[in-house]
Amino acid sequence: MKKLFLAIAVLFSLQMTAFAGSADLFDLDEAALNEEFSSLTQLEEFVLGQPGQLSLAEISQYDDQLLERLDLNSAELQANMFRPNFDLFTDIEWAAFAWGFCCGPIGVLIVLIGNKGNEYIISSLIGWGVSILMSSAWWVLSI
């Protein structure tokens, strides 16, 4: 009987936890969020407060100390969605590279069918290119 009561109590507590967890999932700590985004919010308000639509470069001319005061990095802000298509050092996917390197065009085709995104396709093409270069170098050295 004791075990039965315990089981019911555990089940009840689990249910209560699950219910609490579901609503708590969407709780928001506004104070912490405001603190975390305070510099960006100040910059946003500054941009909104200027007449016309100023770019970062124009704002830097207007007030070259602003980003420093807000402890924001100009390069980070600039490096937004207009970055180059593919950064060799950060975007390369080594698994896709290996497919291209080991299997050549078949490997590239397999990556294409996998349809995981441009980074994967470019990585497989780079892998294929590197394997061609290495094969060519080996062939030249062996003559």
Added chain:
Amino acid sequence: MLSHGQQLFRIKADFSIKERAADGSSKLTMGTVYYDLNNRVILYNITFPEKGQLVIADSMMTTLTHDTIVNQVKSGIVPEFSIFHLALTGRLNNYGFKDSFFKVDKVEQDQGQVITTWRPGPQLAKQVGKVIMSNQNRQLLGIAFFSPEEELLNRQIFKDYTKVQGLSFPTRIIQTVYREDGQSKQITTYRNLVLNELENDLLYNFALPK
């Protein structure tokens, strides 16, 4: 003011996107977004940090500066599941899940919220996890996406609803993306909502340069 029964088909809003990445870096993007229900192209006309355009159409995300394409990648965002499309078609309260391959698994009430758990059909259960949605006062409060292994991947909270010409629209969306290397957070703010604007046809029906 829209007359009774008039269909909503266009939305325009000024936006700010504030981002804090897991590595501590910050981003601020500002501009105006345009969406036409019939054209199904989202155009972000960006003014900050530099002038340019971001176009989402046909599962592709294209960035342009000076009317020249500088980047084009496959996008995880489909215009039909964007907040603009869902709001204009009156399906934002269920995020369009009612007409998807997800089925309601569980509905419960907690702390004034209606919590709905959606699960994908058996054919996709190995690739896609459950989705938990919260509604409060008949408005979408939050949505959380999980992996098939029940790990929280992405959480969005919809706050500060405004009512413009009968349309209820959240003006602040807080998104958290959970990754192995940490959390990245994004706050999107919308201002100056305009519905059914009859000007700026070229922006609502934006065509990418050939």
